[in-house]
Amino acid sequence: MDLGKKIVMNGDVLQGFLQAIQPTSLAATAIGCFLGIVFGMIPGMTISSGIIILLPLTFVLDPSISISLLLGLYVGGMLGGSFSAILLNIPGTPSAAATALDGYPLSVQGEPGRALGVAVLASFVGGLFSFLCLFLIAPRLADLALSFRAPDLFSLVFLGLTVICSFAAKSWIKGLLSAVIGLAIVTIGQDPIMGTARFTFGDANLLSGVNFLTALIGLFAIPQLIQSLGEGQIINNTTQPASMSFKKLLPASIDIKRMRLPVSIGGIVGSLLGMLPGAGGPIAAFMSYDYTRKTTDDSQKFGKGAIEGIAAPEAANNAVTGGALVPMMTLGIPGDPVTAILIGALLIHGLAPGPLLFIERADFAYGVIFSFFWANIFNLIIALAALRLLVKLVATPRSILMPTIAILCVVGSYALRNSLFDVYVMFFFGLLGLAMKWLDIPVVPLLLALVLGRQLEENLRIALTGSQGDISVFFTSPFSAFFLGIAVISIIWSIKNTRKVRSKNITT
Amino acid sequence: MQLLVVKTLRSSKHLIFLSLFLFGSAGFSQYPDRAIEFVIPFDAGGGADIEGRLLADQMSNVLGVPVVPVNKPGAGGAVAYTYLMNSAPDGYVVIWNSTSILTITNLGYVPFTYDALDHVGRVEFQPLVLAVSANSPWNNLESFAADCTSGNQVLKLANSGTGSGTHLGALSITSAIGCETLHLPIGTRRRNASVLSGEADGMIAPLTGVINLAKANRLRVLATLSAERNSVIPEVPTATELGISSLFDLFRGLSVPKGTPKEAIDRLAEAMIGAAKSEGFMRFSEEAGFTVEPMEPADFEMLLAAEDNKIKMILENTEFIMPNNN
Numbered sequence A: 001m002d003l004g005k006k007i008v009m010n011g012d013v014l015q016g017f018l019q020a021i022q023p024t025s026l027a028a029t030a031i032g033c034f035l036g037i038v039f040g041m042i043p044g045m046t047i048s049s050g051i052i053i054l055l056p057l058t059f060v061l062d063p064s065i066s067i068s069l070l071l072g073l074y075v076g077g078m079l080g081g082s083f084s085a086i087l088l089n090i091p092g093t094p095s096a097a098a099t100a101l102d103g104y105p106l107s108v109q110g111e112p113g114r115a116l117g118v119a120v121l122a123s124f125v126g127g128l129f130s131f132l133c134l135f136l137i138a139p140r141l142a143d144l145a146l147s148f149r150a151p152d153l154f155s156l157v158f159l160g161l162t163v164i165c166s167f168a169a170k171s172w173i174k175g176l177l178s179a180v181i182g183l184a185i186v187t188i189g190q191d192p193i194m195g196t197a198r199f200t201f202g203d204a205n206l207l208s209g210v211n212f213l214t215a216l217i218g219l220f221a222i223p224q225l226i227q228s229l230g231e232g233q234i235i236n237n238t239t240q241p242a243s244m245s246f247k248k249l250l251p252a253s254i255d256i257k258r259m260r261l262p263v264s265i266g267g268i269v270g271s272l273l274g275m276l277p278g279a280g281g282p283i284a285a286f287m288s289y290d291y292t293r294k295t296t297d298d299s300q301k302f303g304k305g306a307i308e309g310i311a312a313p314e315a316a317n318n319a320v321t322g323g324a325l326v327p328m329m330t331l332g333i334p335g336d337p338v339t340a341i342l343i344g345a346l347l348i349h350g351l352a353p354g355p356l357l358f359i360e361r362a363d364f365a366y367g368v369i370f371s372f373f374w375a376n377i378f379n380l381i382i383a384l385a386a387l388r389l390l391v392k393l394v395a396t397p398r399s400i401l402m403p404t405i406a407i408l409c410v411v412g413s414y415a416l417r418n419s420l421f422d423v424y425v426m427f428f429f430g431l432l433g434l435a436m437k438w439l440d441i442p443v444v445p446l447l448l449a450l451v452l453g454r455q456l457e458e459n460l461r462i463a464l465t466g467s468q469g470d471i472s473v474f475f476t477s478p479f480s481a482f483f484l485g486i487a488v489i490s491i492i493w494s495i496k497n498t499r500k501v502r503s504k505n506i507t508t
Numbered sequence B: 001m002q003l004l005v006v007k008t009l010r011s012s013k014h015l016i017f018l019s020l021f022l023f024g025s026a027g028f029s030q031y032p033d034r035a036i037e038f039v040i041p042f043d044a045g046g047g048a049d050i051e052g053r054l055l056a057d058q059m060s061n062v063l064g065v066p067v068v069p070v071n072k073p074g075a076g077g078a079v080a081y082t083y084l085m086n087s088a089p090d091g092y093v094v095i096w097n098s099t100s101i102l103t104i105t106n107l108g109y110v111p112f113t114y115d116a117l118d119h120v121g122r123v124e125f126q127p128l129v130l131a132v133s134a135n136s137p138w139n140n141l142e143s144f145a146a147d148c149t150s151g152n153q154v155l156k157l158a159n160s161g162t163g164s165g166t167h168l169g170a171l172s173i174t175s176a177i178g179c180e181t182l183h184l185p186i187g188t189r190r191r192n193a194s195v196l197s198g199e200a201d202g203m204i205a206p207l208t209g210v211i212n213l214a215k216a217n218r219l220r221v222l223a224t225l226s227a228e229r230n231s232v233i234p235e236v237p238t239a240t241e242l243g244i245s246s247l248f249d250l251f252r253g254l255s256v257p258k259g260t261p262k263e264a265i266d267r268l269a270e271a272m273i274g275a276a277k278s279e280g281f282m283r284f285s286e287e288a289g290f291t292v293e294p295m296e297p298a299d300f301e302m303l304l305a306a307e308d309n310k311i312k313m314i315l316e317n318t319e320f321i322m323p324n325n326n
Helices: A002-006 A011-020 A023-041 A047-060 A063-088 A094-108 A112-146 A150-161 A172-186 A212-231 A253-275 A281-295 A307-331 A337-348 A355-360 A362-394 A398-417 A421-438 A444-466 A478-500 B002-023 B047-063 B075-085 B100-106 B141-150 B165-177 B188-197 B207-215 B262-276 B279-288 B297-317
Strands: B036-040 B067-071 B093-098 B117-133 B156-159 B182-185 B202-206 B219-224 B249-257 B291-295
Touching (some): A011 A023, A011 A063, A023 A362, A047 A337, A047 B047, A063 A094, A063 A337, A063 A362, A094 A281, A094 A444, A112 A253, A112 A307, A112 A362, A112 B188, A150 A281, A172 A444, A212 A444, A253 A307, A281 A307, A281 A444, A281 A478, A307 A337, A307 A355, A307 A362, A337 B047, A337 B279, A355 B207, A398 A421, A444 B182, B036 B075, B047 B067, B047 B093, B047 B249, B047 B262, B075 B100, B075 B249, B093 B100, B093 B117, B100 B165, B100 B297, B117 B141, B117 B188, B117 B207, B141 B219, B156 B188, B165 B182, B165 B202, B165 B297, B188 B202, B188 B207, B188 B219, B202 B207, B207 B219, B279 B291, B291 B297
Parallel strands (some): B156 B182, B156 B202
Antiparallel strands (some): B117 B202, B117 B219, B117 B249, B117 B291
């Protein structure tokens, strides 16, 4: 493509670089990162809602400053979502759900600083890796990502679902039961192809189904609140005497060594999945988590505060940001809600992201790419500076922290769609979470089914509509066949692994 | 420049206040005296959202009270329209409507019709277009129509969702051509991608959704479904002028709960028209590719009635299977 030739060091690249290092742009990036971390941490405040709050500001600001601000918020929000996942076990964003699996246990074991440090560093490396993808090979990758069709996406999502096996090791029946409950819940609302109402009982609120984040808040936070009621000061059985390390901000060298592989997996998986419109952060985070567990010798420590289990999803969800910018910048196709808003914010200033932008305003296009680079740098600096404060948050007396979390759950589930109905849905999922805890059914398979179920059905049915019912499309498309092959390997691997370690439990 | 605009708007605001003071009817002359809720029936970030936010921003300049955008997404607008149905008709809640108010009511997603709300006016419209990949063999609508009717292959047309305006537009043009296609409800996020990859042979899409890829020569716009050629793409013919009579424009405007006082509706219409013609909104429209052409309440009612009929006709003629039978 023509664009490929343009990616060489030329005047536009330099111009873009200079635009991104203007003091005002840098300041805007830094403010954006800070706000992003704050927004990301508050349950119910998604990155999209944070960006929307700032959007009116960008009506009056210079476009290069606006985009710096918004990109800072995007990158900061991804990390902020993980902070609340690690500290409070409430993922601030869907992409941070996988981080809670090991981040929260490590935090409860008295090492919140270590968990946060690993998350910050992994995010930074993941973000930088996706910046390189964006800067060096964006146009070619964009075309590759575009050639994904419905059958390929179905198989990819199916592959994502096989991650469930890893969380069902204790009991296959209970794990699969949890997944099936999740898939059943996904069928609530209009079906993705015909729009037929399913299980809505005539209520318009249910037409759009169950919001993933609403369910997430209920499933994670409510059982934990109830449990802490019963146990007074203790929040989790595994709580040990707190010995928080305030001093060490960056991970120790032994941790860095353990992070190498997971961060590489996360960076690659995140960047690639970020480029596919609609695939998104949660799949990338869970898949990286799963692959890391499978390639690590000591997979038993996962779910109990493994450094690797934090590093992989964190690198992945921040790499998704750079990946999502690839189709947005090169084709004007948004991969997630945030990039859709970014496109709108640029349009207001007469700048339409897409192939033309690289031809007509290449300096600006590169300015955006470099702003993304600086957003990652500032994210690291601001997050490290904020760590001391954040770690203290965990030391807040339970009598203050728990009611605060309860309020955040209610406000958060309301704020997502400005709907009181969603608050009831959140409480329903809280009860479901309690019941599952009581029956010792793992929650993660349900969670995965909720994230992936709708895409699974949608892509399956579009693929079959397109092929007029011919199932062979899933095997004749090379991408699809490849993903299905890996899915089979993934399942076999999990079964073998489970037989080996059946005696030990994997808590989720 | 920015300052100047603000200043002009401020002074016009005072002027309007003054005129309201002089001519306003007693009892409602204080309207509006508090913030107005501006419901956007779609997710944050889409075209509807950005346009709506910009309009709300400009409307608050005219009205002198905050006009606060609130997203109530879900079920193609059904959630938001239902919310409005149940809101107090006091002039402090408006909805940024679209063609969806006619589609979801006709498809039975909600148990009421479009006239269960009162309507303030239209702000803008944009044509639906038939677009194909620039690598496709079709250079004009005639060749596409010929391949579609030949029966050698079943062409696939992508749309934004079953029963959406783009789907109805696709049904309208294919029945006008007289051919059968597969309709793939791929959704807004992947619709353009599916045409570029060849997964779909073409698509019916709003002009704003394809304009930039068309300018970059990645997509080819074969025809618009408008009555007249569009000033954004004057070189593209209308389907009608090629002898294929298929008309389908998408509109956006404002509605309020049934029973909202006429004074409030008129005041809102006035503010809406002022905001639509503001420099900020006009500049955005040029870039995005929609046409700002405000309509007063009475004209908009007529347009809605006509469009509602047209949609009913399309659904009947194509024997569209109603997803909901309630």
